[in-house]
Amino acid sequence: MLPRVTGVVVLLAALAYWQLDLREGEPVRRAGAVLSGYLQGELAAGGIFSKGPGGLDARNRVLDVAEWGTGDGSRVHLWSFRVPGAMDHPNGVENQRWKVRQAQGSTISLENVLAAGKCLDAVGGAVVINACSAAPTQRWVLALREDGWLSLRNLAAGRCLEVTRGEWGNGIAPRLAPCGYAWQQAWL
Structure with missing residues (x-):
């Protein structure tokens, strides 16, 4: 069983095979991909997180609300990870x-930080x-896979x-x- 997870995160897909740094309150690293992130609460997942030697860059793809949408039905897609302080949009990086x-x-x-009160659905x-x-x-089961990655299973759809x-x-x-063990379903 996976311990309780709370905080603010960036969801990085396993197919984006790059490395991430770990600093207190910042992204967690895993070779492969990631449910990573800006943790302000507790993230305890059996020691599967470790400090990486590399840094975050734009090749990493994360779950992102398209066009900084904040309304019901706003589309979610993958987009290049944008580092904190990125000023290429007035809303910064909060849609990720x-x-x-x-x-x-x-x-x-999973509530989007930019679209307060809006959850992944x-x-x-x-x-x-x-x-x-x-x-x-809107309810997700976060499960630790046998290969060490995480999966997100939607409760309604299974x-x-x-x-x-x-x-x-x-x-x-x-x-x-x-659900299976394909890389496209691996998150950290």
Whole structure:
């Protein structure tokens, strides 16, 4: 069983195979990809996080709310990780940050930092943000895989968040698919 996870995170896909630094309150590193991130709370996951020698750069792809959307139904996609302090948009990098909240039972919800009160939601086959609620479409089971990576299984669909067709370029929308051990379903 995975220990409780709370805080603010960046969700980095396993297909983006780069290294990340670990400093207190900053991204966690794992060779491969990542549910990583700007931790302001507790993140305890059985010692699978370690300090890496490299730094974060724009080749890393993370879950991002498209066009800095803040309304219900705003699309979520992969986009290059933007380092804190990036000033290429007036809203900065907050559309790539997610607050991990303990939900009912062993589930979590992921609230977008920019779109306060909007959570990652899997409705009608799309992965979007909607007003946070107790809906099972917004509840995720964070599971430690046998290979050391994490998977995010949607409670309502019983399917896992994955990078569509194993592609990881900017603008690729994630989707839900039957859970397995493919790299496109690996997060840290």
